[in-house]
Amino acid sequence: MKVPIKPIKKVLIANRGEIALRVIRACHVVGIPTVAVFSEADRSALHVRMADEAVLIGPPSPRESYLVHDRILEAAKISGADAIHPGYGFLSENAAFASRCRDAGIVFIGPPPEAIRAMGDKIQSRLRMKAASVPVVPGEDAVNEDTLEEAATRVGFPLMLKASAGGGGKGIRIVRSMSEIKEAFERARAEAEKAFGDGTVFLERLVEGPHHVEVQVFGDHHGTIVHLFERECSVQRRHQKVVEETPSPFVTPELRKRMCDAAVAAARAVGYVNAGTVEFLVDSNRDFYFLEMNTRLQVEHAITELVTGIDLVAEQLRVAAGHPLSFKQADVRQSGHAIEVRVCAEDPESGYLPSTGKIQELLLPGGPHVRLDSALYPGLEVTPFYDSMLAKLCVHSASRSEAIAVMRQSLAELRIGGLRTNIAFLARILRDPEFGSGVYDTGLLQRMSPPKDDPETDRLATIVAAVLRHADAETSRPSLKQNAGHGIDAWRSAFRHGAMR
Amino acid sequence: MNYFVNYLGKDRQVSVHTRDDGRHQVTYLGETLIVDATTTGDLHSLLVGGRSVEAQGAPTEGPWRLTLRGRTLDVVVESEQERNARALTGACGAPRPSVVKASMPGFVSKVLVKVGDRVEKGAPVAIIEAMKMENEIRAESTGVVKEIRVQDRQTVNGGDVLMVIGEG
Numbered sequence: 001m002k003v004p005i006k007p008i009k010k011v012l013i014a015n016r017g018e019i020a021l022r023v024i025r026a027c028h029v030v031g032i033p034t035v036a037v038f039s040e041a042d043r044s045a046l047h048v049r050m051a052d053e054a055v056l057i058g059p060p061s062p063r064e065s066y067l068v069h070d071r072i073l074e075a076a077k078i079s080g081a082d083a084i085h086p087g088y089g090f091l092s093e094n095a096a097f098a099s100r101c102r103d104a105g106i107v108f109i110g111p112p113p114e115a116i117r118a119m120g121d122k123i124q125s126r127l128r129m130k131a132a133s134v135p136v137v138p139g140e141d142a143v144n145e146d147t148l149e150e151a152a153t154r155v156g157f158p159l160m161l162k163a164s165a166g167g168g169g170k171g172i173r174i175v176r177s178m179s180e181i182k183e184a185f186e187r188a189r190a191e192a193e194k195a196f197g198d199g200t201v202f203l204e205r206l207v208e209g210p211h212h213v214e215v216q217v218f219g220d221h222h223g224t225i226v227h228l229f230e231r232e233c234s235v236q237r238r239h240q241k242v243v244e245e246t247p248s249p250f251v252t253p254e255l256r257k258r259m260c261d262a263a264v265a266a267a268r269a270v271g272y273v274n275a276g277t278v279e280f281l282v283d284s285n286r287d288f289y290f291l292e293m294n295t296r297l298q299v300e301h302a303i304t305e306l307v308t309g310i311d312l313v314a315e316q317l318r319v320a321a322g323h324p325l326s327f328k329q330a331d332v333r334q335s336g337h338a339i340e341v342r343v344c345a346e347d348p349e350s351g352y353l354p355s356t357g358k359i360q361e362l363l364l365p366g367g368p369h370v371r372l373d374s375a376l377y378p379g380l381e382v383t384p385f386y387d388s389m390l391a392k393l394c395v396h397s398a399s400r401s402e403a404i405a406v407m408r409q410s411l412a413e414l415r416i417g418g419l420r421t422n423i424a425f426l427a428r429i430l431r432d433p434e435f436g437s438g439v440y441d442t443g444l445l446q447r448m449s450p451p452k453d454d455p456e457t458d459r460l461a462t463i464v465a466a467v468l469r470h471a472d473a474e475t476s477r478p479s480l481k482q483n484a485g486h487g488i489d490a491w492r493s494a495f496r497h498g499a500m501r
Numbered sequence: 502m503n504y505f506v507n508y509l510g511k512d513r514q515v516s517v518h519t520r521d522d523g524r525h526q527v528t529y530l531g532e533t534l535i536v537d538a539t540t541t542g543d544l545h546s547l548l549v550g551g552r553s554v555e556a557q558g559a560p561t562e563g564p565w566r567l568t569l570r571g572r573t574l575d576v577v578v579e580s581e582q583e584r585n586a587r588a589l590t591g592a593c594g595a596p597r598p599s600v601v602k603a604s605m606p607g608f609v610s611k612v613l614v615k616v617g618d619r620v621e622k623g624a625p626v627a628i629i630e631a632m633k634m635e636n637e638i639r640a641e642s643t644g645v646v647k648e649i650r651v652q653d654r655q656t657v658n659g660g661d662v663l664m665v666i667g668e669g
Contacts, residue, residue: 349573354632356605356659360542384607384631415555417544427571457570460554464547465567466504466515467525467536469560469578474519
């Protein structure tokens with residue numbers, strides 16, 4: 001298929017947070033003006049301030065703003081944007097929205113709607129993968145009450161019931177014996193019906209202790225599809241990725257070659273264009289199975305950029321304009337080792353409850369080999385309306401052990417005041433011996449032991465707790481001495497300064 | 502001033518005196534050292550006998566969260582007077598009912614208990630939807646639900662009282 005090259009004149013970013021900044025930066029670097037869209041909760045957000053133009057699209061709830069096709073298309077029309085970048089989440093894997101962009105003559109910076117649709121339906125995508133000789137988890141397509149038990153016997157236990165229209169862990173049931181299957185089927189079907197409006201359920205053998213490894217692929221409009229190697233994403237909590245790294249320390253060169261070839265075949269089978277990710281499960285025998293394809297730019301794309309040196313968002317813009325890929329498969333090399341951690345406004349000590357509030361102070365890590373993608377600033381109000389991810393912290397070093405050391409240091413430097421975050425929890429993962437060994441599966445976080453007692457931390461914690469409480473009580477109940485207010489502070493600092501000399 | 506620092510079920514005694522220069526003289530386990538603290542919001546930099554320690558937390562009466570050196574601790578710091586006063590009221594007064602608060606702003610997607618229900622400490626009593634996630638709110642004490650102040654689908658702010666739990 002020959003696509004004429006049509007330069008993009010203005011890009012609307014249908015997203016918020018760090019990914020909106022990522023896209024705005026890439027556009028401005030190549031001289032393309034940008035349009036931000038924002039909800040009433042995001043007037044002060046950095047994506048609004050960094051873009052060339054910004055359009056208000058509705059109330060804070062995403063259902064009334066960032067997810068409303070009409071509002072976003074109207075914003076594109078008003079601002080004269082001829083392309084829309086959906087980022088990740090929100091409308092990024094919405095085939096209907098991609099179609100409407102096409103109908104409106106707007107370039108959707110992502111795959112064609114047909115590819116999104118083909119990969120969105122789990123049963124359909126399984127069939128297409130099988131036809132393309134991509135290994136899938138042994139299983140049975142669409143089952144009903146009558147075929148259920150027979151199909152389960154063929155698949156074997158333990159198995160998983162999954163919603164065909166599924167995603168995000170909804171509509172999934174693990175079944176360990178025939179006696180549980182009827183009830184599990186009814187519940188999976190009801191959940192799928194409720195969540196996706198489609199109660200179609202299929203069976204898959206449960207891969208126990210799986211590694212979650214994904215391959216970055218990229219296609220252009222000229223029929224070229226390449227891969228940019230894998231990412232290891234097995235550090236997960238309830239199907240949510242927490243830490244990612246590349247190269248995968250578990251994948252051998254021979255397995256890497258087979259997985260990357262399979263990923264390219266998978267993308268080719270659905271006529272894939274632009275950036276995408278093929279997710280695989282790898283069992284302890286290093287057999288791998290197609291899990292699903294994410295038809296968008298991934299959160300964790302940055303670590304692939306670090307080891308390959310390729311700017312994926314810049315490439316997305318180029319490919320969307322009809323240009324062929326700017327590199328060939330043979331040009332793509334993995335150099336060094338990169339790790340990403342997802343810093344979230346959540347409290348691991350209280351069941352990972354999300355935390356909201358105003359960011360009072362922000363101390364960011366720096367130095368060589370460190371990359372931080374965030375939309376944070378002191379004064380930012382973190383609201384309950386959107387995802388709890390605050391920042392992506394990535395490091396890139398010559399070796400895995402060096403990368404781990406740099407990440408530990410960066411996490412020690414990163415401080416976000418005013419909210420509870422998972423920073424200390426991430427630091428624990430980076431110190432965990434199983435993570436350090438490089439051989440870990442998706443059960444890692446469940447197995448991770450609680451932090452060890454350490455007498456020195458205990459001593460310092462006791463002293464610090466008493467001093468902070470004492471100092472707080474002093475300032476909130478001012479004694480005579482402190483009535484001088486600002487004056488005494490200045491005097492105190494002067495004294496401290498004097499004491500230092 | 503003498504303080505009791507309690508975390509992980511253990512009491513520790515510390516004395517803190519603020520000197521004229523604003524620094525604190527601290528005695529703990531028979532050792533006396535000078536501690537200098539500067540604070541921005543809930544982030545603190547402390548020099549503990551010359552050792553640089555970064556800490557996060559908002560000290561208050563009752564339990565608060567302290568993070569330092571990668572450890573997160575729920576601490577209670579009481580002055581000697583506070584502890585004595587508490588011992589007095591505790592001895593004469595009836596146990597106070599405890600409240601369940603919304604730990605974050607969001608939408609109450611479901612109240613899981615009704616007035617008169619007996620709940621165990623740690624049992625889920627309501628679900629609040631925030632940041633695309635459903636979050637279980639748990640009872641902080643064992644008792645009987647005396648009063649419920651919210652309804653399903655209601656919007657709440659962090660700190661709002663959801664229900665009151667009292668003695669059976």
